[in-house]
Amino acid sequence: MADPAEAGGDTAFRLRTELPKRRGASLPAAVQTVWLRLGVLALNSDAAFRFLPSAFETNGSTGGGLEVDCVGPRQRSRDWSQILSVAHRNLSIVRTSSTSAHQMDAGPRLFKYLSSDKLVFFENHLVLLTPPIYLNDPWDFLPKGRNPTEEEILKVWRDVEMENAKASVIHLPTEFWHRQSMERLQKARDRANSKEFAEGLSKYSRERISSEYGIVSLTEKPLCRLMWAHYAESHAGFVAEFATHDQFKHEDLSACGCDIGPVRYAAKVDYPKSFKFRPWTAETIAIDCFSKHPEWEYEQEWRIVWPLKQSFPYEVKSSNCGKTFKRYCLPFEPANLRRVIFGMRMNSEVQKRLRIMLDQDAFKDVQRQTTDIDSKTGELILKPLP
DSSP states (O other): OOOGGGSSSEEEEEEEEEEEOOTTOOHHHHHHHHHHHHHHHHHHHTOOOEEEEEEEEEOTTTEEEEEEEEEEEGGGHHHHHHHHHHHOTTEEEEEEEOOOGGGGOOSOOEEEEEOGGGHHHHTTTEEEOBOGGGSSOTTTTOOOOOOOOHHHHHHHHHHHHHHHHHHOOSOOOHHHHHHHHHHHHHHHHHHHTSHHHHHHHHHHHHHHHHTTEEEEEEESOTTOHHHHHHHTTTTTSEEEEEOEEEEEEETTEEEEEEOSTTTOEEEEOBOOTTOOOOOOOTTTHHHHTTBOOGGGGGGOEEEEEEEGGGSEEEEEEOTTTOOEEEEEEEEOOGGGEEEEEEOTTOOHHHHHHHHHHHTSGGGTTOEEEEEEEOTTTOOEEEEEOO
């Protein structure tokens, strides 16, 4: 029987490393160190392996375990194992199988609905990041405004008074200065305790987040009539499926590996029946950003949240006014695109451009389908693209 390591084609395997937990050291930092080490090894050895970022942790209380899925030329897997054993004594191959990269997917199937005007990004292997302020739900990323506590008001007031004292070039009588200071404190209390302050803080918080972060929304449902109507231009757009990997828990969120951009994972949106519009705190902000009202549950949304400063800027020219605008995107590798579903109302020009893109050798393994209405049941169905 032939040794899989010597046969042709690809091999899929899982690398495992034991990460001893040191005082003050975080497991995510150790994970990043191992990933960097693997990347350097790949470059130095010309091994041509791809890392599928489906890492998950074990033994969190006493130590850390990291497992990473990889795909590469089967004939090189033996060399790769030897390189790893020399580079890191705790790194080993714990699973090897003769399979293709597409068969490595172990997470939920995730799809992105796209209108035809997003094709200009898609053709360049980019997915658009949307700042929260532009999402279609006005409650998304909107914390409930609140009035500050007396302690918070006093802290700000003291800091301001300290700066005023340092900046003053005129020596004022103590009684006069004290009276002025008390008047400023009362004005600060009146302003901070007003309804307008709470409402303004709520909007300011979302605007601030929108200036720093963008969202990629994905879904488990490629055949949702409402989403085809809302997000894919009433069936004139298309749906893209991206590679996903093992599911895991991250800060009480359900997450999975997702091969879009450097973030490398998406988290599932929760739809709590007791959804509350509440202020954000340091403890709840991560959960609140991935929570929506139960009326949105039909979308079965997953989200990637990523800093705009670390995204890929792409300039696009408006067909309406002719001006050039900068948009923020996440790149994807052609090998991580699994399927493209053409909308039943897609016009011939958009379909031609999409076919030209998918005819490239890099996309040869991408499945192509189209939607149709079943003549017997009236349901939305998938068919092979003619």
